[in-house]
Amino acid sequence: MSTLHRPQWFCSLHTNRGGAAPISFSSNVRLPPPHLRPKQQLLVETTTPKDYEELVCHRHKNCLEEVRRVFHETKDQLDTMLMIDFLQRLGIDYRFSEEIKSKIDSLCNNHFSIIDDGIHNFVKVTLLFRLLRQARHPISSNIFSIFLDGKGNFSTSLGKEIDGMVNLYEASYLNTGEEILYRANTFASEHLKSSMACLESDDARFIQQTLDYPYHMSLQRYKARQYLDHHHQDKGMRRIIQELARMDFILIQSLHKQELQEMTSWWRNTGLSQDLRFARDQSLKWYVWSMTSLPDPKFSQHRLALTKVIAVVYLIDDIFDLKGSLDELRLFTDAINKWEVSAIDLLPCYMRICYDALYKTTNEIAEMIFEEHGWNPINILKKSWIELSNAFMREAMWFARGHVPPADDYLRNGVISCGVPLVLTHLNFLLGGGAMDSAESYPNLISSPATILRLWDDLGSAKDEKQEGFDGSYLECFMKENPQCSVESAREHVMQMICKAWEELNKESFSSSSFSQDFVTACLNTARMVKLMYSYNEEHKLPMLEEYVTLLLFKAPNLKA
Known part of the structure; x- marks a missing residue:
């Protein structure tokens, strides 16, 4: 069986959808049943223990400083791009907005040198395109022409580069009506589908989730929250970044619960x-x-x-x-x-x-x-x-x-x-x-x-x-x-x-x-x-919406001790 060869910062966001407790869309907010609420959910209950909240805030602050330090020290272009991608996919890029802007600006200023070497680095060019375009930097999809053969088709040899193929597929959804991105989507999706039979089960699941829920078309925090529920074995800096994301979700979830209660009170008082x-x-x-x-x-x-x-x-x-x-x-x-x-x-x-x-x-x-x-x-x-x-x-x-x-x-x-x-x-x-x-x-x-x-x-x-x-x-x-x-x-x-x-x-x-x-x-x-x-x-219900509300409002991610 084959596996995906991932660079240091590569993040595969599996988005398995597990069962979700039904959510009532009435003014009376209904919590999921207790078995869906982890022990660490104390922070988002109505009576939040102050000492637990302070503990999470303290750990969050220390973790944030450590990730910021590592991000600042990351100089390699590919590692920089992969770390930015990781932070975005985990929904915590807003914590590093100034640092990300500085590094994106630097990548933009040097993108011609990256593209010139692109024929030998499919992963780097495809990821660069997506990061720059979504940051509103002018970058032409014609950069992908270096990967075309003499007939104007994407070279079949690229099919061996699964990581780059994933990036190409994701990039194709940033289309503003460009023919080469239509072709990129068809080419990448066909090769990713055919590659699944040769991949380990976790990697095949990741490919399927990528095909079903491309990043640009999906809600960032929804995909991030799903990912955090299924990844607990990573080590080193990846583990620290994931723990930062989990604590960030807990803190923001607490804020959202307070806002929802205020909104519900307003509606009732009217x-x-x-x-x-x-x-x-x-x-x-x-x-x-x-x-x-x-x-x-x-x-x-x-x-x-x-x-x-x-x-x-x-x-x-x-x-x-x-x-x-x-x-x-x-x-x-x-x-x-x-x-x-x-x-x-x-x-x-x-x-x-x-x-x-x-x-x-x-x-x-x-x-x-x-x-x-x-x-x-x-x-x-x-x-x-x-x-x-x-x-x-x-x-x-x-x-x-x-x-x-x-x-x-x-x-x-x-x-x-x-x-x-x-x-x-x-x-x-x-x-x-x-x-x-x-x-x-x-x-x-x-x-x-x-x-x-x-x-x-x-x-x-x-x-x-x-x-x-x-x-x-x-x-x-x-x-x-x-x-x-x-x-x-x-x-x-x-x-x-x-x-x-x-x-x-x-x-x-x-x-x-x-x-x-x-x-x-x-x-x-x-x-x-x-x-x-x-x-x-078929039952006139909204299962995806129910899971989304459960994960973002009512079910806190588990923190490691």
């Missing part, structure tokens, strides 16, 4: 769940969106503010889908367009309650942005709510009349009605970003995740188990325009559109735009979260 019983009561699910978009612990207040925005989006969506008559919805939409307190006078009681929550929440966030960044975006924020309500109203009129709109019209409206542009607009301002125009000129960084969510949701594997209203489907619109098209062909067309949206998102994410890296990461994570949030199984 009285909305009691007054509007028809609406979804899912504070955990709302918070998970914010936790995923903004993983850095420094954004605690921003996560809470964003979760409130998401809660109101869900609430208004339920009014349009489940409760309001067409006449009532017209009044509600008109009130939001006027954006005046007096506009609620003509509304039914339940709409007044929702309008009040919308008005207060939006003004609260505008004040927060003003205090932190020195300007008040209230006019743009209210405009985003007006666009959302108008999009909801347009859909309500379509469906009330039994009208199936042209697919392009449906998608153009659906990109707004999914709520992503509104949420990301709020997030952009919370992070200190500048003004953006109306939905028709949203940058791809915002419109692409919205397109991905709308299309993935419309694939219709299942509906939210607590949402009974009918709200249309791109598939239905497309198939009415193309009656000769089978359901399978229509779904394939939608998947191609999702791939195209990812390419547009990549193009904007890797460019030197004015958007901050934190906002870029948030937009990417929003797109990555879609598959977890909408992948229902």
Whole structure:
């Protein structure tokens, strides 16, 4: 049997998905059963022992200093790249942001010398491309042309380099519409699949997980958390880095639990769940969106503010889908367009309650942005709510009349009605970003995740188990325009559109735009979260999402004594 030949810092992130306890997406957070909670979970229980928390913080600080020292002393280019990759894959690269930026800048300044020698170092060139591109450094995919044969195909001799083949496969997902990366994906996936029969079982499992869950398309902390549950035998610096990641997860998990409790209390204190019983009561699910978009612990207040925005989006969506008559919805939409307190006078009681929550929440966030960044975006924020309500109203009129709109019209409206542009607009301002125009000129960084969510949701594997209203489907619109098209062909067309949206998102994410890296990461994570949030199984449940929530919020990683 063959094995993968790994350099010093190579990290194979096996992501086996074990059984996960069911998670309730209601305001009452439900912990997994006790057998899934390790002894070290004490820190994240409601009554956290102060001495244990101090012990973890002390060990974390010492471990952080040791890893930082080793990282600083690492001079070899390949070892440097592999260590950066390791830190990123374990979700602790934010702790070394300045050091990583310095080393990435150095690699960029010397990348021509690395490429010149690349034909003899497949591993180094393929990893260099991914690290530089995802760090928004300009690097052309044409660097892979050195690995092509006389016919323009990737050389079959590269198939022996399993590590490099993994890197090539991962790099192919950073595609912005480049033909050579399409070919790289096909070539690498074929060779990795054929190599599995000759590998040791652990290595074959790693290859399969890489093929199923490429790094760029996956949530970093989710893959890292899975990895830490399955790797306890490493030695030396790899073990120290893994222990640092485990302690980091425990500390951040404690913070997230506190934020979730605060969010749940806010929702309960608003009285909305009691007054509007028809609406979804899912504070955990709302918070998970914010936790995923903004993983850095420094954004605690921003996560809470964003979760409130998401809660109101869900609430208004339920009014349009489940409760309001067409006449009532017209009044509600008109009130939001006027954006005046007096506009609620003509509304039914339940709409007044929702309008009040919308008005207060939006003004609260505008004040927060003003205090932190020195300007008040209230006019743009209210405009985003007006666009959302108008999009909801347009859909309500379509469906009330039994009208199936042209697919392009449906998608153009659906990109707004999914709520992503509104949420990301709020997030952009919370992070200190500048003004953006109306939905028709949203940058791809915002419109692409919205397109991905709308299309993935419309694939219709299942509906939210607590949402009974009918709200249309791109598939239905497309198939009415193309009656000769089978359901399978229509779904394939939608998947191609999702791939195209990812390419547009990549193009904007890797460019030197004015958007901050934190906002870029948030937009990417929003797109990555879609598959977890909408992948229902035959029982109308979300097993991937349940495991994700369990690992990141409720099940702490084991620490060595």
